[in-house]
Amino acid sequence: MNRQIVRLTYVSLALVGVLVVMTTYWQTWAAAGLADRQDNAIRRVAEFSVDRGLIFSWQPRRRLARNVERTVDGRTLFFRRYPYGRLAAHVVGYSTAGRSRTGLERSLNDYLTASNANLSTIVDKALDELRGKPVEGNDVVLNLDLDAQRVALEELGTQCGAVVALDPRTGKVRVMVSSPGFDPNLVEESFQRISRITADCRPASPLLNRASAGLYVPGSTFKVITASAALEAKKFTPDSSFVDPGYCTVYGKRVNNFDTSSPFGTIDLENALVHSVNSVFCNVGLKLGAKLILDTAKRFGFYERPPLESPADERLPSGLYENRRLYYPRLDSDVDAGRMAFGQERMLVTPLQMAMVAGAIGVGGRLLEPQVVDRIVTPGRRVIVQQRPVLIRRAVSRETADAVARMMRLAVERGTGTAAQISGYSVGGKTGTGETGVPGSNTTWFIAFAGRDEETPPELAIAVVLQNQSGTGGTTAAPIARAVMEALLRTTANP
Amino acid sequence: MTARNRELAGLLLAAVIAGVALASVTIARDAGVSARALTYGALFLTLYLVAHVVIRRTVPYADGALLPLTAVLTAFGLTLNYRLDPDDGGRQALWVLIGVGVLAATLVALRHDYRVLESYRYLFGVVAVVLLLLPSAPGLGEEVNGARLWVHVGPLQFQPGELAKIFLILFLAGYLREKREVIAQGRLKDFGPLFAIWGAAMLVIVQTNDLGSALLNFGIFLAMLYVATGRALFVAAGLALFVGGAALLYNALQHVQERVTIWLHPWTDERVYCALNGRLEFRQDCASYQLVKSLYSIANGGFGGTGLGEGTFTSTDGATLIPYLRTDFIYSAVAQELGLVGAAALLLVFMLFAVRGMRVALRAQDGFSKLLAAGLTFGFALQTFIIVGGVLRVVPLTGITLPFVSYGGTSIVANFLMLAGLLLVSHRASEPR
Numbered sequence: 001m002n003r004q005i006v007r008l009t010y011v012s013l014a015l016v017g018v019l020v021v022m023t024t025y026w027q028t029w030a031a032a033g034l035a036d037r038q039d040n041a042i043r044r045v046a047e048f049s050v051d052r053g054l055i056f057s058w059q060p061r062r063r064l065a066r067n068v069e070r071t072v073d074g075r076t077l078f079f080r081r082y083p084y085g086r087l088a089a090h091v092v093g094y095s096t097a098g099r100s101r102t103g104l105e106r107s108l109n110d111y112l113t114a115s116n117a118n119l120s121t122i123v124d125k126a127l128d129e130l131r132g133k134p135v136e137g138n139d140v141v142l143n144l145d146l147d148a149q150r151v152a153l154e155e156l157g158t159q160c161g162a163v164v165a166l167d168p169r170t171g172k173v174r175v176m177v178s179s180p181g182f183d184p185n186l187v188e189e190s191f192q193r194i195s196r197i198t199a200d201c202r203p204a205s206p207l208l209n210r211a212s213a214g215l216y217v218p219g220s221t222f223k224v225i226t227a228s229a230a231l232e233a234k235k236f237t238p239d240s241s242f243v244d245p246g247y248c249t250v251y252g253k254r255v256n257n258f259d260t261s262s263p264f265g266t267i268d269l270e271n272a273l274v275h276s277v278n279s280v281f282c283n284v285g286l287k288l289g290a291k292l293i294l295d296t297a298k299r300f301g302f303y304e305r306p307p308l309e310s311p312a313d314e315r316l317p318s319g320l321y322e323n324r325r326l327y328y329p330r331l332d333s334d335v336d337a338g339r340m341a342f343g344q345e346r347m348l349v350t351p352l353q354m355a356m357v358a359g360a361i362g363v364g365g366r367l368l369e370p371q372v373v374d375r376i377v378t379p380g381r382r383v384i385v386q387q388r389p390v391l392i393r394r395a396v397s398r399e400t401a402d403a404v405a406r407m408m409r410l411a412v413e414r415g416t417g418t419a420a421q422i423s424g425y426s427v428g429g430k431t432g433t434g435e436t437g438v439p440g441s442n443t444t445w446f447i448a449f450a451g452r453d454e455e456t457p458p459e460l461a462i463a464v465v466l467q468n469q470s471g472t473g474g475t476t477a478a479p480i481a482r483a484v485m486e487a488l489l490r491t492t493a494n495p
Numbered sequence: 496m497t498a499r500n501r502e503l504a505g506l507l508l509a510a511v512i513a514g515v516a517l518a519s520v521t522i523a524r525d526a527g528v529s530a531r532a533l534t535y536g537a538l539f540l541t542l543y544l545v546a547h548v549v550i551r552r553t554v555p556y557a558d559g560a561l562l563p564l565t566a567v568l569t570a571f572g573l574t575l576n577y578r579l580d581p582d583d584g585g586r587q588a589l590w591v592l593i594g595v596g597v598l599a600a601t602l603v604a605l606r607h608d609y610r611v612l613e614s615y616r617y618l619f620g621v622v623a624v625v626l627l628l629l630p631s632a633p634g635l636g637e638e639v640n641g642a643r644l645w646v647h648v649g650p651l652q653f654q655p656g657e658l659a660k661i662f663l664i665l666f667l668a669g670y671l672r673e674k675r676e677v678i679a680q681g682r683l684k685d686f687g688p689l690f691a692i693w694g695a696a697m698l699v700i701v702q703t704n705d706l707g708s709a710l711l712n713f714g715i716f717l718a719m720l721y722v723a724t725g726r727a728l729f730v731a732a733g734l735a736l737f738v739g740g741a742a743l744l745y746n747a748l749q750h751v752q753e754r755v756t757i758w759l760h761p762w763t764d765e766r767v768y769c770a771l772n773g774r775l776e777f778r779q780d781c782a783s784y785q786l787v788k789s790l791y792s793i794a795n796g797g798f799g800g801t802g803l804g805e806g807t808f809t810s811t812d813g814a815t816l817i818p819y820l821r822t823d824f825i826y827s828a829v830a831q832e833l834g835l836v837g838a839a840a841l842l843l844v845f846m847l848f849a850v851r852g853m854r855v856a857l858r859a860q861d862g863f864s865k866l867l868a869a870g871l872t873f874g875f876a877l878q879t880f881i882i883v884g885g886v887l888r889v890v891p892l893t894g895i896t897l898p899f900v901s902y903g904g905t906s907i908v909a910n911f912l913m914l915a916g917l918l919l920v921s922h923r924a925s926e927p928r
Binding site: 020022039 | 524721723725762777779780787788790792793794795796797798807808810811813816830831834835838839842843845846849850853856857862865866869872873876877879883889
């Protein structure tokens with residue numbers, strides 16, 4: 001029987017040997033793949049064992065995100081609290097055990113959990129682990145002005161819309177608000193209450209960051225780009241004169257002005273923008289062709305995701321859309337250039353993009369990267385990331401930008417945007433009313449820039465969008481833009 | 496150096512391992528070496544020294560490696576059970592104490608000649624079958640996790656399957672020793688008992704849904720049949736019958752079907768029907784939750800492990816991640832806290848035990864002893880393979896215990912009985928006559 005027993009020994013050893021091999025497989029080969037799986041609760045516990053970095057607003061000592069410690073099974077875990085609730089909810093996002101992450105909590109997760117590759121972070125983390133202390137994440141300081149955020153949210157009220165304000169000289173985003181907002185503290189505790197939020201639009205989509213991921217018909221705000229294209233191509237000047245019959249004919253169809261009752265008669269390009277005359281821009285568009293206008297739009301950042309520190313899928317590119325996808329026309333005749341020239345056709349834009357357009361016009365054509373993060377600091381107060389202004393490109397020439405800026409200033413001085421006047425400041429703006437075809441459901445806009453006077457580069461650019469409006473951009477959006485700009489200019493005047 | 500002195504040295508080493516392991520658990524959990532850990536270490540050593548003394552007095556020529564290896568395995572088990580639940584750790588220690596008592600009693604009772612057992616072989620066979628079917632008896636059995644394994648008698652509960660295994664091996668050793676020549680001739684009428692056993696194994700599956708125990712017992716039977724007859728064809732035929740029978744039963748038994756589905760496709764990309772709550776869920780959140788969470792636990796260990804007491808076994812809200820962690824899934828706790836190094840070390844101890852056990856079988860002089868030792872050892876190795884293999888997704892997962900390591904009284908006692916058998920056989924083989 002001994003021969004059989006020896007063979008049985010080999011079988012026994014082989015059986016246990018298989019176990020060694022498979023253990024090795026799971027612990028080495030397969031380990032990384034398993035760690036990345038959504039339902040891996042162990043990984044989640046590890047992430048919540050990190051004393052996550054704090055998030056501060058531009059005003060010092062205002063913590064937009066902080067931690068509360070809780071001991072679970074002999075282990076200290078750190079859970080997020082958002083003391084300012086909905087004030088910066090869309091930008092900061094949330095980090096929860098149950099529903100993963102959004103906003104900067106997602107895109108900056110590596111920094112916040114000290115998993116970034118900076119040498120000092122790696123050393124600090126290793127020391128923490130050796131001492132048995134919880135690993136401390138890096139803190140993030142934002143450019144957001146909380147007081148202005150509050151003003152913007154209050155002004156929006158129950159209306160659906162968004163406000164983006166930035167410093168066009170540096171790209172620092174000072175306000176980024178989307179309405180309706182939500183309290184990120186509720187995401188974990190009672191998500192039901194967030195899904196029950198209502199506003200003046202359906203669905204209310206409180207979690208959507210309309211400021212960078214909401215697509216809207218730009219309406220007349222797009223005329224800023226058409227005008228830039230017209231001047232840049234040197235086919236028109238501000239003094240080019242047109243006859244406004246109150247409508248324009250595209251492919252045999254009439255396109256009416258917003259108010260057809262009082263045609264302007266003979267009018268130059270400058271005044272056409274000041275009074276937002278559709279027929280003029282329609283003819284300009286037909287003359288320029290779709291390709292030229294789109295090329296200019298691309299110079300302003302259309303057809304790319306605006307660079308911002310938030311997650312890529314929370315930022316959408318602006319441009320022509322068809323079936324929810326960016327549409328790239330091949331021929332000039334694919335696009336109705338006349339209607340596109342005043343912001344109809346299939347053109348859809350984000351408020352962030354339009355703030356960038358207004359800002360670039362204000363500062364002489366230079367398009368800067370919008371940045372919501374100012375710096376990232378280690379627990380030991382060492383700055384590991386300091387954001388600096390980044391020029392994306394010169395969108396249009398200085399002459400073109402200044403000429404369009406002058407038109408926008410006149411629009412606020414005596415045109416459609418008078419509601420945005422601020423005493424002591426030079427404001428240039430453009431209203432917009434995107435018609436959706438249903439009465440009372442227009443998308444209204446106001447984009448603007450504001451500076452001390454006409455000579456100094458503006459310190460602010462803003463875009464306000466409102467959904468489901470019966471009024472015009474000048475009566476609905478411009479007052480909100482003014483209120484937010486005033487709040488921001490107040491703080492920059494006495495920092 | 497005699498076997499007994501080697502055994503003593505091995506036990507001291509095992510006690511050091513147990514002491515260090517318990518100390519690191521208490522350091523991790525209470526931030527300091529508590530006196531309790533040291534007390535436990537000392538008690539552990541004392542207990543095994545008592546076993547050592549009993550062996551010295553009853554079976555002085557027995558193999559000297561088996562008891563230290565057992566001590567190391569129970570040290571793993573005690574440490575992890577204590578780390579996962581201090582109260583259960585205490586109860587497990589009590590069971591090890593009882594196990595050592597059973598070991599001592601068995602050695603004392605059978606020290607002159609254990610071969611008297613051979614004459615009770617048919618009684619053992621009947622006892623084994625009765626024990627196997629006990630959990631399905633109305634009023635006694637309880638269904639846990641889809642399988643009926645437990646028996647309740649008043650306040651006591653035990654898993655008769657663990658004990659049935661020992662009795663089955665005793666029966667087979669006696670029966671095959673007697674009939675091996677006639678069976679080896681391969682005449683159909685001698686295969687009556689083979690078919691009877693096969694039928695019983697299938698009956699056990701049907702009655703108790705206990706695929707693991709059926710596989711284990713049938714595997715032991717085939718291995719002993721092979722050792723007795725040397726006919727690999729019998730093994731092949733037996734395997735074919737088992738697989739064929741299982742395939743037939745597969746369609747009839749939902750429990751078995753589900754186990755196989757979980758084994759082949761633990762993760763789904765789409766939501767499938769979940770029998771637990773009647774809704775559509777990802778399978779990893781429903782039927783294969785346990786297996787998948789256990790794989791995450793193993794993967795989290797990596798090469799060096801998280802360290803004793805530092806593993807993650809609860810989610811962020813404090814809920815237990817892996818059900819049955821201390822019994823069926825103790826290996827995934829080992830793998831996470833001790834990593835590949837520790838898990839491989841544990842498996843190496845199992846291998847060493849298997850090699851020593853087979854060596855006992857080789858050195859035994861009579862057929863009954865050889866079959867008994869080989870059967871006990873192979874049962875030990877196969878049981879390890881079935882449960883750890885289930886946890887590692889090598890075979891479908893079934894609920895049986897990891898010998899000496901899992902939490903559970905019946906299992907500990909049964910395995911000390913197995914150890915007693917091996918010690919008795921090896922003593923007789925090496926005894927100068």
